[in-house]
Amino acid sequence: MNSPEILLIDDEPIVGQRLRTGLEKMGCKVEVAQDPKDALAKIRGKRFDVVITDIMMPEINGIQVLETVKEANPDTQVIIITGFATSELAREAMEKGAYDMIAKPFKPADLRGMVAKAANEMGFTDIKE
Amino acid sequence: MTPDTIAAQGKNDIAADEKDLLERPVFSFRFQIILGFFTFFILSVVVTVGAMITINQIEKKITTVQTWEQFLFNIEQARRWEKNFFLYGTNLEDALSSTTEAQAILAENLKKFEGSSIPAAKENIKKHLDLYHGKLLQLNQLVKESPDHSIPRADLIENDLRRYGASIVGDAADLTAREHDLLFRWLQLVQRVPAYFLVFLFFLMIYMTRFLSRRFMKPLKYLVNETRRIARGDFTPVQPLRKFRDEFTTVEVAINRMLRELESRQNSLIESHKLRAVGILTAGVAHELNNPINNIMLTAHSMLDEYDDLTKDEQIDMITDIIGETDRSRGIVHNLLDFTRENKATYDAIDLGSLVEETTKLAKNQARVRGIPIKLDVQPGLPPVLGDRQKLKQVFLNLIMNALDAVGQNGLIQVRVRYHKLNYLSVQIEDNGAGIAPDVLPHIFDPFFTTKPVGKGTGLGLSVSRGIINKHRGRIEADSKPGAYTIFNVILPYYPGSANE
Incomplete structure (x- = not known):
């Protein structure tokens, strides 16, 4: 049985801590990054199935992460977490190939559902919310 | 100063400033101008009255001089008749009448001269005139008593007459000359004083103009600078420039209200x-x-x-x-x-x-x-x-x-x-x-x-x-x-x- 590889990027440490357990219970392999620079290095070094990234981070923002992911591996799905969604930002993200967006504050179950859907579409059929 | 006192002070400042400005003694420009013109007026009055008094004095002096000249004329006339008498034995009556005339003039004017003429030997003149007159009367008496015209001690009387006559003429001429001199000096004074006054007035006016314009210009300049300061955004009230209240105080109060x-x-x-x-x-x-x-x-x-x-x-x-x-x-x-x-x-x-x-x-x-x-x-x-x-x-x-x-x-x-x-x-x-x-x-x-x-x-x-x-x-x-x-x-x-x- 294959497990989807997931990278979770948010400069808020609590986000990674709380989401990791739930995602692992679903059967995913989860890596967490707080520093977007580390995250970019990880993306370049390894293939992830799903990347979940916050959009507003110091120095490197979510759009740049999205671009790097699509550059490294166009098949990887990217879910954007946003603190303050503007339509402009949403359009830019979708145009650049983001899978979906979720606005803070969100329930962990909502994000898990989004991840499960993406994983299912990628062929990880045994992943259930 | 603590922060609290600064804040409290700010509130009171405005009212205090206005009160401070309005409570000052009033010394308005209107009053200052009136005061300036009043000074001019008083000066003019002093000079005019002075001139009038002087002219009046001169008038009196002229009369005095004329009287003295008349007196002198009579005495000189008398002396001429007297000379004629000793040369030709005539005119003694004329000499007597001229002397009497002179005596009358002196008697009439002696009191007046006391007030108007310069202090001098007027008593001396009177004394010598009386003596002169006495000698003439004596001579006349002697002439009447001796029909043959031989007068005893005639040369003695002649000597006395000459001495007294010369003294009177000398004193009177001297007095007249001095009166003349005085008159001339007064006239000069009357001529000069208005000229001096004009010069003085000219400088006074220059001073007043400068003084008043400075009084105007200084607060104006100050206010111009203040408006520049205000334009820079500093809204502290305008401080009064003077210890008293004038028209500019009204402007300052208005500016301070505008500032608030x-x-x-x-x-x-x-x-x-x-x-x-x-x-x-x-x-x-x-x-x-x-x-x-x-x-x-x-x-x-x-x-x-x-x-x-x-x-x-x-x-x-x-x-x-x-x-x-x-x-x-x-x-x-x-x-x-x-x-x-x-x-x-x-x-x-x-x-x-x-x-x-x-x-x-x-x-x-x-x-x-x-x-x-x-x-x-x-x-x-x-x-x-x-x-x-x-x-x-x-x-x-x-x-x-x-x-x-x-x-x-x-x-x-x-x-x-x-x-x-x-x-x-x-x-x-x-x-x-x-x-x-x-x-x-x-x-x-x-x-x-x-x-x-x-x-x-x-x-x-x-x-x-x-x-x-x-x-x-x-x-x-x-x-x-x-x-x-x-x-x-x-x-x-x-x-x-x-x-x-």
């Missing part, structure tokens, strides 16, 4: 400008606030989902997280509210570094949305400044927001707080944006000046900021190189009580 009006308008401008900034801030704050709320939500859900699987330590960790994140939310809201809250102007000792840091935090949310870093560099150990927290925050926020508007991609904003020259601290806000053109730079602090499109900027931000900084006895300077950088430098005096140790 201006100040209250400025305050409402500051307030409305602040509200606008709050609107912009809200977007950033909403984003900032979503982070801790999200953290709380995620943590609470995790606890709900996995409650039974969690160890006690994990539960405590999560609850601590929730408390911590709630605290964080409160901090964010507090920071915004602190800025929004309407408060009366209070002057406190403020740590400029932490105030700028709080302000930077407020703006950072906005900056993060645009991906622009703000670097803060505070020199440690700075003394506090005396100021209004909220208003100063408003100034720094305005400058940082302007910097945010100015920079594009790869923008960088640097905020530095440090010592300036003696007794001053400076807050520098530098951006690497488009810069300000040299021809625009001098106008950026003018009210309603804006380079932003219609509807985006009110053109009041920098003007209001300068007003606030001026009130803090500081100044705000701008330096820019188009295409390279713009630096706004806010220079504030630090609290005098905490002089540099």
